[in-house]
Amino acid sequence: MDHSTHIAHGTRRFGRVNWLGLYTLGRREILRFASVWTQTLLAPLVTAGLFMVIFTIAIGPRRGDVMGVDFVMFIAPGILMMTVIQNAFANTSSSIVISKVQGNIVDTLMPPLAPLELVLGYLAGGVARGLVVATAITVAFWLVLGLAPAHPIILLGFVLMGAAFLAALGMIAGIFANKFDQMAAITNFVITPLAFLSGTFYSVEALPPGLYQITHVNPVFYLIDGARFGMIGVSDSSPYLGFGIASLSTVAVCGLAWVFFKTGYRIKS
Template structure:
């Protein structure tokens, strides 16, 4: 009897390029079709953060790491917004599909677990890059801050979008309801973004908290973008590159394992 080829698991190097492209395009069009919520709203929020902190603290804060307080927090706000949007793009896509009961439409086509992960991550990466571009142009044109190391900034934006997109996949697969997803966002993602040096230099932290902060990969994302934009940072960008790369691969593998096993995806 002829053997049936399991297109979901036995690809042996074969890639379903059409299916992968279609999934990636769907994920990109999801946020583009509601760009006022997914692109314009984050830009306005970032501008408000920058304006409020600059008015309330900027005049009395002085320089941080040799640059003005406004210039110091601008890259942090950029990366904070990027990671929040990359996470939201992948997590919301999975959770909405599960709640509406149409996740099967994504799982049934001949797409491997790796292709599913890449397709979803493409949407998170595209949204993160779009948000970064919009805020980066604002930093350049409105604040007049030139980008010191564009390549470093781009690398960390890509890493941040991919890492938090993968975290969003894991969270989306794990969560079965919107309130579970909201809890993950409010109690994990938001604190990580706010307590990772976005609005302050970690050099001012107490020793214990300073050491804990250096275990957090989000700190290296924010610090890396700060180095790319301003040329100053609290840690080596090479260390941040290594930590973020390893963490991104690890979380992506967890997401891949979840899709491959059908954990909380198959009835």
């Protein structure tokens, strides 16, 4: 028995994927937000609608066109992507922080799941939530505004990449934070500014040179800009460049999350 256990452990270490464990973790993360859908899915849809109504009434009539596009149509993709990334981040970060605060993070760490499998499992929940939110908002824009994606495949690619990037950042934030107020601070002082100051409600061409350069090193800008191209066919930068930068950024943060899971940083002590 000891010999067979050693063999199983050896093959496990040399690359066999624990598909059942990965599926179970991903399913748990998806069911976690689906079970409270009024909070995790309906609320973001209402919030996005309120943003559209407020900006349409307060600014729309006086703002005119932006980059040759009606202002309301211009901000719609930004609001969509902003909502997607906020929900993807919230899904992974809240799951890990709640588990740490309640003391049941061990239930996730004890099963034979490799660090990469933990990353992919949590990532599945964040990406699924972001995709569902994006689908609901896109349908609402089509029904209310008559706005259909100009390049649906490109839009889908940026939505998936945006959800993956922020879901990975959510894992890092959740691992780093030990209390809810630390998590709130990260959300308020890092994630919200990244979302709001990335061209969501304006073209970055209107920014002064300093802010213009700073914006172009922010991966969230490329996510919002790419979603705008996918939705209405206009953008401040090349969507292909944006997708490349977003992909590299996603790989980088997923790699950092993998390192944290592998070393047990702030989750095994």
